[in-house]
Structures are given as C-alpha cells and as structure tokens.
Amino acid sequence: MVEDFTVEQVARGRALRRAQVPWVVGGRVVGLGLLVGLGFTPAGAGVVSAVGGWFGGSWTAEVLAGTAALVVLGEVVALPFAARVRTVRAGYGLVTQRWSGWAVDVLRTLAVTLLLALPVVFALYALIDARPDRWWLPAAGGAAALVVALSFLHPLLIEPLFNRFGPMEPGPQRSALLALADRDGVRVREVLVADASRRTTALNAYVSGLGSTRRIVAYDTLLRTAEPREVELVVAHELGHVKHRDVLTGTVLGAVGAAVAVCALGLLTGLQPLLDRAGAAGAADPRSLPLLAACAALIGAVSGPAQCAVSRRIEARADRHALELTGDPEQFIAMQRRLAVANVSDVDPPRMLTLLFATHPSAVRRIAAARVWQAAHA
Template sequence: MSVQRLLLICLICTGVALLVAIAVTTPWRPLPEPPGGFGHPDAARDFTAAEIARGRALARAARPPAYLSMALSLVVALVLGLTPAGAWIVQTVARPLGGGWVWRILLGGLALALVGRLVTLPFAARLEVVRRRYGLSVQTWAGWWVDVAKSFAMSTGLLLVVVLALYALIRALPRAGWLLAAGGGALLVVAISFLYPLLVEPAFNKFESMPDGPLRTSLIQLAERDGVPVRDVLVADASRRTTALNAYVSGFGSTRRIVVYDTTVRDADPREVELIVAHELGHAKRNDVLHGTLIGAAALAAGVCAVGLLMTWPPLLRRAGADSAGDPRSLALLLAVVAVLGTLSGPGQMLISRRLEARADVHALDLTRDPDAFIRMQHRLAVANRSNVTPNPVLQILFGSHPSAPERIALARDWARLHVEG
C-alpha cells in the first residue's frame, strides 16, 4: 500500500471520529427553550449609546492591524512554501555549519519563523498603540518587547523540536513515519495542555495567594458547593499590562486553582467576582479543558494525516524546490500547509468555543441563581474590556471565541424566565 493511500485511510478514520466526537459532545443548545421562546440580544437595552460607540470605535481601529497581520502572515507563508524562496533560505542559513539536514531544519526553521514574525511585528505594534489609546493597555514598551521576545522564543523553540522530530521520523520511516507523527502529535497536545499552567503562565504573570478575607472565603465555598476541589485562590498581576477584567480556573486535579486578575479584585464588586469565577468553575466542572485537549489531539492527528497527504504530492514538492517530504528544503512548504489548515479550521474552533462558553454561563446561573448579578457582571466586563457589543455577524462567526455581551445577557434573561415560569 502506498504512503498516500495509507494517509488517506488514516485521514478518513480520524476525521470521521473527530466529527462524531464534536457532534456528540458539543453543547449545541445549553439551555432549554423558555416559555415564549428565546429572547433576542439587544445592546441598546443594557448599554448606553456612549458605551456602544466606544466599543465600536476600538473594534474599528483594531481591525485593520489585526486582520492585515493575519492576512500577511498567511501570504508570506504561502510565498515561501510554494516557491523555491523558502528552500533557498533553509539551505543558505545552514551552509556555514556544513548544511546537514539537522542544521537545515533547526536554522532554517528559526529563519522562517523570524521572517514570519518580523513582517507582522509592525501590525502588532500598531495594535498595541490602539489598545493604549483606548485605555486597555497600560504596559510599557519595554515590557511589551520582553513579552514579544518571550512568546517568540517559546513558540519557536517548541516548533523546532516538533519539526525536527517529524523530519527524523519521516526520513527514517517513510511509510510509517507520518502515522507515528499523528500519534505523537496527539500526545503532545495533551502534554502541553497539562504543562501550560506550570511553564507558560508563570513566564508572563506573577501569582500570589489571595489574602484571607471574605472574598477568598466566598470563592472557596463556591467551589466546594459546586463540587470542584481547588488548591488555592491566586491573584495575577495583570494590572501591569492591562485594565481588562478576567478570572479563570487553571490546572487539573490536585493542581487546580482559581486565578483572578488583580484588576478584577480592584474594580469589580465581590458578587460580580463570584459570578465570573462561577462561570470558570463551569468549565472545570464539565472538564472543558480536557474536552478541548482531547478534541485538539484528535484534530491534530487528522491534521498530520492531511499534511502528510499534501507533503507527499509531487507537484507541491516541485513548486517548493524539494525532492521529497523528508527533504529539509520542504520545511517552508510544511509551514505553509499548516498555516492554511489552521486558518480553515478556525471558524469551527470558534463555534465550539462559543457553545462551551454559553454552557459555562448557564452553569454560573445554575450555581448562583442570581441572573440580575450575572447581567451586571456581563455589563461591567464588556465596559471594562472595551468590548464591541454590536459585532459584525460574519466576523463574530469567523473570529468570535465567546458570545457577545448582549447574547450572554439575553441568555441570563431566558434562564430567569425558564426558572421563574417553570
């Protein structure tokens, strides 16, 4: 059996399993229909004209740098991957060290990642300017550059390890290498999900235990009432970067902890903090992180099979100036294929994310049984985070990871009608 036929069978099997898992486990309707039907989101009912205008203005100013950065990143990846330019870069940077395949992967991958980051850096800086102008970012430029460097170092370091292992596999085992890579990639997704709170979060924020007091006690009691054991309640020093409000539940099992931004502790009232944490406890209660990890692992396995199919297609290899999938000169093609597949899968990921967030909202309402406070909390979050409460429907479908604030408020009113009239 040829490599392509083997990969096609693997892609079909993993793809079908993935689609079935998504269809069965995604909460497509987290709330039963209340008497009289579902309510319609209405931003004007809960937000002033000034609040709506401010969110729109920020979104309008942020869209050009954000979307141009995404588009340019994809264009650069395609240009490098579908022309001999990428292969030339890979060979040239490794030549001073002998040009062996390992050096071509490591130095070539670093060079390609650096090119991709440099072409989008002006747009990232412009976006930071916009965030500062609207009072959302308070970070110094020195701190911003440090974060950029940390992010690039961590993501590129992981990328180089992964592609080096992939090329080693497909060079040593041309037939079975892709299948082993699919399994290894799935395991890597699980490992990263578990290690992220321990390795990545501390690189960007400092955490301290919340001092003993009524708020800490209420959050621990809330988690206990919900049956979600937490190890600690931590406060993150988010205020040195942003004025945004947020909280989340991090870790698994005995390492699970509630993390609250110091901006949230400072600017939100205790009941609103409880509602935010109740939402995050909903993710923990329903194992949404584990669910997302397993779905991501299956998606990556299917994606590796799809990448293998394209990377073993002779016309693409010829365009990239490579002889085979194991040829290091195909590295730019590999990154281009991954970029395209990631872009195409984005709207599906956002759809699932919005459904999970809606279910967590329902969980918060079930746990606290306080829809009025939930509505106040959503209003405060939207105003503090300068959210666009009237997003473009198409852009919301493509890029929205959460329901809009009016949608979440309408959900709370539906919950109230369902429980009061029920």
C-alpha cells in the same frame, strides 16, 4: 440588549473594534501570505538552504536553522501589526505596560516558540527520514501526546513566564470562591491572583490546569474593580468549564485535531507535484519545511471558524452553569455589563466577524440569554 448600555459605551466599543480589527486581520493575512509564498514556491527552499549554509549546510543545520528562520520571519512580519494594535488599545486606556515591557514579552514569546519548535521539528524530520512512507502515523500519536503534555504543563511552566502569581489573601473573597467551587463539586488546588495590571486594565478570571495543577486565577484588575458578587459570577462561569470537563474535552479534541492535521500534512507533503513546486526533493528534505508550515497554516485558517463556533457554544453553556450555580441573574447581567465596559468591547459586533473570529457570544447575547433563563426560573 443594546439598551443595557449607554450610547457612549456602545459607540466606544464599536470605535475600538473598527480601529483594531483591520490590523488584527491584516496581521493574520500577511502572516498566512508569507507562509504560502514561501511554501508553494522555491523561495522557501532557498531560504532554508541559505540559513542552513550559515551553519555548515548539513541536513541537521538546514532543519534547525530553517525552522528558526520561519519562526523569526513570521514574528517579524507580524510585529508591525501587533504594535499598531497595542497603540490603538493604549489609546483606549487598555494598556498599562511600557514599550520596553512589551518588547521583552515579544522576545520571551519568540524564545518559548523556538524552544518548543526546534526539538519537535527536528524529531519530526528524523522520523520522516527513518520512515518516509508512513511517518505520519507515529507523528500523529506524538502530536496528540504533545498537546496533552502542554495542557498539563502550561500553567506550571508557561504562564509564570508572563505573569506573576500570588496566593489570594485569606478573607471573605477567597472563602466565597472556595465555597463556590466546593458547592459545585470542583476540587481546586489554590486561588491565585495574577498581576495583570502590569499590562492591562482589562478584567478576567479563569480556572487553569488539569488534576493536581487546577487552580482559580483572578486578575488583580478584576478584584480591584468588580463587586465581590460579580467576581463570584465570573469564577462560576469558569467553574462551569471544569464541571462540564471543557478543559479535558478541549485537550482531547485538540489532541485528536493535531493527529488529524499531521495525517493531512502527511498526505499533502507526499504529493510530488507540491514538492516539486516547493523546490524539495522529498518530504525528508529540509527544503520541504516551508511547504509543511504553509499547509499547517492553511489547515488552521480553514478550521478556525468551526473552532470558534464550538467555543461560543461552550461559553454559552458555562454562562448557564454560572446562573444555575448562583441563581443570581441580576448580578450576572451586572457582571456582563462591567466586563463589556471595562474591556471596551463591541457589545453587538457584525455577524460576519462573529462567525469568523468570535470565541465568545457578544455581551448583548449573553445578557439576553440570562434574561431568558431568569424568566424560565421566575
């Protein structure tokens, strides 16, 4: 309930939401608009031909340079919006990183995106060129396999690029977290501490990885700020995702979704009127790249609210799991209060924003659910 927070805490969270949401949404709209503008007009084909010409104008040059150009353009148009959001959050004490560090992170993200996108798109267009009529069938299988591989490799290869991780020091906190996982029947490889304080004051913890790569990760900000029992409640929630196989299920659903999206792209890029509108001779023509990117972005935008709805249900189930594992609703509620206040969350955001963008239930709803559980198990 809103009454669980002071008037000042509620007002602060709402003020941050009102200050940053227009920029967050604006960045998404402008990015989508850029891709649509390039993909459904000859302008995108012109960009691909132009940047490909800088590297000789061959089919390979157009595929690789065109892909890089789309990635870089997307980053450039999003940059002012991301910078503004960072400025807003810094004004509320949520940012500890200097602008130089933020710029390095932006460049690092761009580099990772290019390293992933260039070989994938090149392989995709080689496949389209070799099998122009049924390319989307093997491509769908490849997309699904890529999602599974990235889910397994992300904690090993990607996460260390942005945070430093160290083993949690032996002691009561580490022993309590390992005992919690053992009691829950979840095998974890290790308990790590992420140096999140280099970037933010926000609190968080998570369980990442599949199988042999699974580990509990706690932000150093959480360990410094929260009570030990509250840390256990946060980790218990994350263990709920493992117990209910949410990571595995999410990976499988992501793989299926990627395969379906590739099939949809195959159908859309096979429509000659769309290709004509985009200024491309066929699906294997590198000038169809902007059309492919625009269709993919539109599919992602349309499916976003449904993905958020599923995510909120999964998070609510993980909350119930934390309550059942610990049997401590009072500390769970205290933990939700601490997270909401420390992260300057809007504890009860407008319903439309929740439906469109929220991946987690609001703090008010999570606390209310905990009280319902408490009453049922009194």
